[in-house]
Amino acid sequence: DIQMTQSPTSLSASVGDRITISCRASQSISIYLNWYQQKPGKAPTVLIYGASTLQTGVPSRFSGSGSGTDFTLTISSLQPEDFATYYCQQRYNVPITFGQGTRLEIK
Amino acid sequence: QVQLQESGPGLVKPSETLSLTCDVSGGSISPYYWIWIRQPPGKGLEYIGFVYYTGTTNYNPSLKSRVTISVDTSKNQFSLKLASVTAADTAVYYCARDVGDSSSGSNWFDPWGQGTLVTVSS
Numbered sequence: 001d002i003q004m005t006q007s008p009t010s011l012s013a014s015v016g017d018r019i020t021i022s023c024r025a026s027q028s029i030s031i032y033l034n035w036y037q038q039k040p041g042k043a044p045t046v047l048i049y050g051a052s053t054l055q056t057g058v059p060s061r062f063s064g065s066g067s068g069t070d071f072t073l074t075i076s077s078l079q080p081e082d083f084a085t086y087y088c089q090q091r092y093n094v095p096i097t098f099g100q101g102t103r104l105e106i107k
Numbered sequence: 108q109v110q111l112q113e114s115g116p117g118l119v120k121p122s123e124t125l126s127l128t129c130d131v132s133g134g135s136i137s138p139y140y141w142i143w144i145r146q147p148p149g150k151g152l153e154y155i156g157f158v159y160y161t162g163t164t165n166y167n168p169s170l171k172s173r174v175t176i177s178v179d180t181s182k183n184q185f186s187l188k189l190a191s192v193t194a195a196d197t198a199v200y201y202c203a204r205d206v207g208d209s210s211s212g213s214n215w216f217d218p219w220g221q222g223t224l225v226t227v228s229s
Contacts, residue, residue, distance in 0.1 A: 001168070034215045043201055043219035044152065050213035087152055091214045095167045096154040 002026050002090050006099035012107040017078045021102045023071045023088035032092040035064055035073045038101075039084045047086075048073065080106075109134035111202050111220035119196075119227050125189040129202030129220060136160045136178060140205035141185045142216055143176060145198040153198075157205065158185050192227045199224050 003026035013019050023033065031051040036044035046055045048064035051071055061076045075082055083106050088099040115127035129141070143155040156166035158176040166174045170189070178185040189196060200223055203216040 031211065032213060034213070036216075043203075043222050044216075045219070046215045046217050049215040050208065050211040053208070053211065053213070055215075055217070089152075089215070094165050095169075098152040098154070101151045 001095055002029060002092060002097050004088055004090055004097050004099040006086075006088055006102050008102060009100060010103045010105065012105045013078055014107045015078050015080055019075050019078060019104065021073045021086055021088075021104075023066075023073070023099050025069045025071075025090055025092075028068045029090045029092035031067050032090060033064075033066065033071045034089045034091060035062075036087045036089060037082075037084050038087065044087060078104075109204060109218055111204065111218060113200060113202050113220045113223040115223060115225070117224060117226060119192055119225060120229050121193055121227055122191055125187070125192050125196060125200075125225055125227075127187045127200055127202075127223065127225070129185050129187075131183045131185075131204075136180045136183050136185070140214075141176075141178065142203040142205055143187045144201045144203060144216070144219075145196075146201070146222070147195075147198045155187065155189075155200075194227050197225065197227045 005024045007022045033051045035048040038044040047058050052064045063074045086102045110132045112130045119125045137160040140157045140159050142157045145153050156176050158164050158178045173190045175188040201219050203219040207214040
């Protein structure tokens with residue numbers, strides 16, 4: 001199985017801050033990396049697929065980059081609705097695996 | 108717009124079989140892959156497996172011996188059975204559709220159902 005490791009696992013930030021979340025795969029997964037946002041009590045929703053393609057309707061303050069084993073999710077200017085948990089997911093092969101999540105909290 | 112809705116018992120006794128159904132509305136079961144994912148309380152996401160509309164399946168090796176996922180195209184729904192459950196199977200269970208972008212070859216889960224909490228307890 002491909003192991004996905006996110007860092008940090010938790011992060012405190014303020015509205016307006018720029019933040020970056022990292023995701024590392026245990027082997028190369030090309031660009032087959034997705035990012036999801038999950039708010040408390042809700043199902044996850046996709047933000048970015050293919051490492052860097054923004055899902056329709058997702059604000060442009062979200063961006064993704066990387067290929068191979070190292071990926072990043074950046075939020076350029078945090079908004080109050082962005083405080084949530086973020087997961088990376090590899091779609092290179094099965095079993096599909098997720099990172100452990102990064103909880104983004106208000107400072 | 109496609110919507111998914113999980114249904115099934117919220118309480119299952121240890122050693123019994125967990126059974127859930129995901130109803131697909133607003134779209135057809137074909138020609139997609141359909142996914143089950145779970146999330147223990149306060150923890151991360153775990154892929155359980157998928158079923159293609161033709162009935163082809165794939166299961167997470169960690170659960171493979173206990174999992175069965177099936178599809179009923181006539182009812183526009185798919186199902187999950189997890190046998191011999193223990194307290195470790197207590198989780199919110201989500202169903203989702205797998206969609207893709209042919210130009211990049213990427214796939215992702217969208218949409219997801221709202222999730223249903225299944226508690227394993229006597």
